[in-house]
Amino acid sequence: KNQVEQSPQSLIILEGKNCTLQCNYTVSPFSNLRWYKQDTGRGPVSLTIMTFSENTKSNGRYTATLDADTKQSSLHITASQLSDSASYICVVRPPRGGADGLTFGKGTHLIIQP
Amino acid sequence: EADIYQTPRYLVIGTGKKITLECSQTMGHDKMYWYQQDPGMELHLIHYSYGVNSTEKGDLSSESTVSRIRTEHFPLTLESARPSHTSQYLCASSDQNEQFFGPGTRLTVL
Numbered sequence: 083k084n085q086v087e088q089s090p091q092s093l094i095i096l097e098g099k100n101c102t103l104q105c106n107y108t109v110s111p112f113s114n115l116r117w118y119k120q121d122t123g124r125g126p127v128s129l130t131i132m133t134f135s136e137n138t139k140s141n142g143r144y145t146a147t148l149d150a151d152t153k154q155s156s157l158h159i160t161a162s163q164l165s166d167s168a169s170y171i172c173v174v175r176p177p178r179g180g181a182d183g184l185t186f187g188k189g190t191h192l193i194i195q196p
Numbered sequence: 197e198a199d200i201y202q203t204p205r206y207l208v209i210g211t212g213k214k215i216t217l218e219c220s221q222t223m224g225h226d227k228m229y230w231y232q233q234d235p236g237m238e239l240h241l242i243h244y245s246y247g248v249n250s251t252e253k254g255d256l257s258s259e260s261t262v263s264r265i266r267t268e269h270f271p272l273t274l275e276s277a278r279p280s281h282t283s284q285y286l287c288a289s290s291d292q293n294e295q296f297f298g299p300g301t302r303l304t305v306l
Contacts, residue, residue, distance in 0.1 A: 091236075116294075125200075125286050125297030126239075171238075184295070186238040 085109075086187035088172050094193045099162055103190045105155040105172030117146050117157045118171040120189065126171055129157070159192075167194045199223050202287050202298040209277055210306050217272045217301045219287030228270040229295070231286040232256060239286060245270055277305045 087106045095101050107115070114133050118126035130139045130146040132155070139146050143160045159166055169189040176183045200221040209215060221228065226247040231239040231254075241254030245264040259281070260274050270289075274281055282305050287298040 086238075123205075123300065123302065125288070125299050127297070128294055131294070184241070186240075188236065188238045191236070 086172050086174055086185050088170075088187035088190050090190060091188070092191040092193070094195060095162055097162060097164055097194050097196050101159050101162060101192065103157045103159075103170050103172075103192070105157070105187055107153050107155070107172070107174045107185070109174040109176055109185055110150075110153060111177055113175040113177045115146075115148060115155050116173045116175070117144070117155075118173060120169045120171055122168070129170075162194045164194050164196060167192060200287065200289055200296050200298040202285075202301050204301060205299060206302045206304075208304045208306065211276075211278055213277050213305075215274050215277055215303070217285055217287075217303070219270045219272070219298055220268050221270075221289040221296070221298075222268060223289060223291070223296070224267065225289035225291055225296075226267065227290045228264065229288040229290070230254075230260075230262060230270070230272050231288065232258065233284045233286055233300075235284075243272065277303075279305045281305050 085108045089104045116131045117129045120126040129144050132139050132148045137148050145158045148155045169191050171189040172187040174185045203218045228245045230243040232242050233239045240256035242256050242258040243262040245251050251262050262272050284300050286300045288295050
């Protein structure tokens with residue numbers, strides 16, 4: 083079964099610090115890998131999307147990397163802000179497309195402390 | 197922010213009640229989805245639709261039903277709610293590239 087494993091499960095850092103979240107997946111090949119941010123009580127919002135051939139994508143203070151050889155992706159957050167407190171979900175889409183085939187990770191719960 | 201809406205946002209009901217969770221989108225997307233998400237867990241697909249009059253069951257077995265009479269509307273119904281149905285329900289729609297999520301409905305069945 084295709085799996086997406088994320089680590090750490092939760093993380094607490096001080097405001098202004100950097101952090102890196104990890105995603106390991108078994109879906110291969112895949113159409114794209116996406117990182118979502120989900121605020122408490124809200125739906126997920128897309129941060130970055132990478133295809134199989136890309137290895138980095140930035141969106142402001144968020145930078146996602148992809149290593150297709152090791153089947154790993156990471157999300158790096160620079161100069162964290164209180165508003166970054168949320169769950170970050172890694173999602174892999176297999177090549178047959180159709181979002182019914184999406185595989186979701188459980189997410190990393192990030193807390194930014196002042 | 198995506199134009200996809202869910203009502204109600206929060207619902208607390210007693211066991212045995214029939215409920216309908218509403219979802220609508222104004223983006224003209226053919227594909228729509230319902231996910232169930234428990235705290236700290238991944239999203240599980242329970243229903244999806246490729247367009248009007250199309251409904252399919254997802255990976256996670258669910259006692260709920262859905263209908264797709266109009267493109268913009270994809271309601272989910274529980275005929276007889278039970279405490280095991282307590283969860284967050286997320287609706288989504290997608291174009292060719294991205295899936296857009298609604299804000300979710302937090303359902304509590306007492």
